[in-house]
Amino acid sequence: MAKKKVKRVDLIFKGCDCNKVLTDALKMPKEEIIQMLLDSELKGRGGAGFPTGLKWKMAAAEKGNRKYIICNADEGEPGTFKDREILDQIPLKVLGGMALAAYVTGAREGFIYLRHEYRFLIPKLEKTLETFHQWMEDFELDFTVKLFIGGGAYICGEETALIESMEGKRGEPRNKPPYPTHDGYLGKPTVVNNVETLVYSMMVMHIGSGEFKTMGVKGSSGSKLFSISGDTPKAGIHELELGMSLDDFVKEFGDGNTKSVQVGGASGFCVPRNRFKEVHVGYEDGLKGYSIPTGGSMMLFNSSRSMYNVLHNYLVFFEEESCGQCTPCRVGCQQLLKGVEAVKYGEKSHKYLDDLLHLAATMKLTAKCGLGQSVANSFSSIVENFREEMIY
Numbered sequence: 001m002a003k004k005k006v007k008r009v010d011l012i013f014k015g016c017d018c019n020k021v022l023t024d025a026l027k028m029p030k031e032e033i034i035q036m037l038l039d040s041e042l043k044g045r046g047g048a049g050f051p052t053g054l055k056w057k058m059a060a061a062e063k064g065n066r067k068y069i070i071c072n073a074d075e076g077e078p079g080t081f082k083d084r085e086i087l088d089q090i091p092l093k094v095l096g097g098m099a100l101a102a103y104v105t106g107a108r109e110g111f112i113y114l115r116h117e118y119r120f121l122i123p124k125l126e127k128t129l130e131t132f133h134q135w136m137e138d139f140e141l142d143f144t145v146k147l148f149i150g151g152g153a154y155i156c157g158e159e160t161a162l163i164e165s166m167e168g169k170r171g172e173p174r175n176k177p178p179y180p181t182h183d184g185y186l187g188k189p190t191v192v193n194n195v196e197t198l199v200y201s202m203m204v205m206h207i208g209s210g211e212f213k214t215m216g217v218k219g220s221s222g223s224k225l226f227s228i229s230g231d232t233p234k235a236g237i238h239e240l241e242l243g244m245s246l247d248d249f250v251k252e253f254g255d256g257n258t259k260s261v262q263v264g265g266a267s268g269f270c271v272p273r274n275r276f277k278e279v280h281v282g283y284e285d286g287l288k289g290y291s292i293p294t295g296g297s298m299m300l301f302n303s304s305r306s307m308y309n310v311l312h313n314y315l316v317f318f319e320e321e322s323c324g325q326c327t328p329c330r331v332g333c334q335q336l337l338k339g340v341e342a343v344k345y346g347e348k349s350h351k352y353l354d355d356l357l358h359l360a361a362t363m364k365l366t367a368k369c370g371l372g373q374s375v376a377n378s379f380s381s382i383v384e385n386f387r388e389e390m391i392y
């Protein structure tokens with residue numbers, strides 16, 4: 001991935017005539033919309049980075065006339081707060097993206113799965129839905145959207161746990177495959193997309209795939225909203241091109257004393273100062289490939305921060321939010337938490353950290369879903385880079 005300086009973008013919140021974008025798009029053949037998304041190389045902004053055009057194509061290829069579009073507005077990753085702002089400021093663009101997905105796939109029903117803590121957005125969203133449903137009538141597109149309010153569990157942001165909870169069951173992830181595009185809500189083909197991804201699908205229709213791809217770098221095209229927090233004078237939401245190096249990011253957003261950046265929230269990686277130059281923010285292959293994906297959370301820590309406290313916080317979070325369905329995660333989260341406490345308070349030797357690193361690596365390989373698999377990201381990157389801070 002080629003390095004890119006921090007480049008600010010003003011696309012997503014900028015005024016655009018949603019009705020016109022939809023009017024034009026809904027006259028296009030469905031295959032052409034899918035091709036535009038594939039050409040744009042837009043990847044899901046929820047964190048996993050799955051190509052959006054491909055997801056829609058897979059759902060479109062499924063037989064049957066009952067399909068669903070779900071907007072994932074659960075936004076539970078610590079340090080992420082951009083979906084809230086999108087839903088507050090530009091809800092029609094989100095619904096526009098859902099209408100595009102419905103048109104392309106043949107879905108007639110959609111849901112916004114709203115984070116429990118974002119209930120204050122309900123009146124605004126309900127009002128916007130009235131306008132949207134009127135548009136759908138005008139466009140003669142048989143598509144309606146309802147709100148579904150989550151119960152406040154982090155795991156319900158995982159798409160299959162989300163679907164389970166919508167079906168009235170415990171919010172526990174399913175085995176994959178089958179993927180939701182084949183066997184989703186009520187066993188029917190379902191597209192689950194992040195709030196921001198849906199808006200970017202509208203933006204691709206608005207500016208064209210060519211222009212979208214002029215932003216970002218190969219493999220990580222376009223821009224993204226970043227939720228920036230921690231020791232920074234510029235905390236907030238910033239739209240930036242993908243592919244920047246962390247060094248450039250810290251020059252722009254740091255407070256002059258940044259010791260590490262947590263890229264991707266609690267389930268992401270902690271990058272220490274001596275690696276800022278090598279690491280880029282984008283969708284390729286994690287720390288080893290020197291590029292790290294993020295759903296948007298960027299937390300900066302300066303030298304006054306204890307990385308033990310940072311890790312301890314994440315582990316308390318994971319231990320509490322693990323759904324408990326599989327042993328590696330249920331027991332692993334508890335043992336990692338107890339283990340770092342035991343080393344910090346001198347009950348175990350620092351060598352015990354190596355056993356814990358093995359445990360984290362095992363969880364990555366054996367846990368059933370992304371929650372348990374990603375605990376090792378923050379655990380290993382913090383313990384390996386700040387080992388001295390973990391010790392009594």
Ligand SMILES: Cc1cc2nc3c(=O)[nH]c(=O)nc-3n(C[C@H](O)[C@H](O)[C@H](O)COP(=O)(O)O)c2cc1C
Pocket residue numbers: 043044045046047048049050072073074075076077154155156157158159160192193194195197198369370371
């Ligand atoms: C534990 C966990 C929590 C997740 N939380 C969210 C979330 O709050 N919002 C979201 O869009 N995706 C979340 N995801 C990712 C979803 O499973 C899914 O990949 C995403 O909604 C797909 O949308 P996209 O392709 O537009 O990114 C989470 C995944 C895991 C493993």
Ligand code: SF4
Pocket residue numbers: 155172173321322323324325326327329330367368369370371372373
């Ligand atoms: S990895 Fe954790 S959250 Fe995922 S299914 Fe297993 S216990 Fe549940």
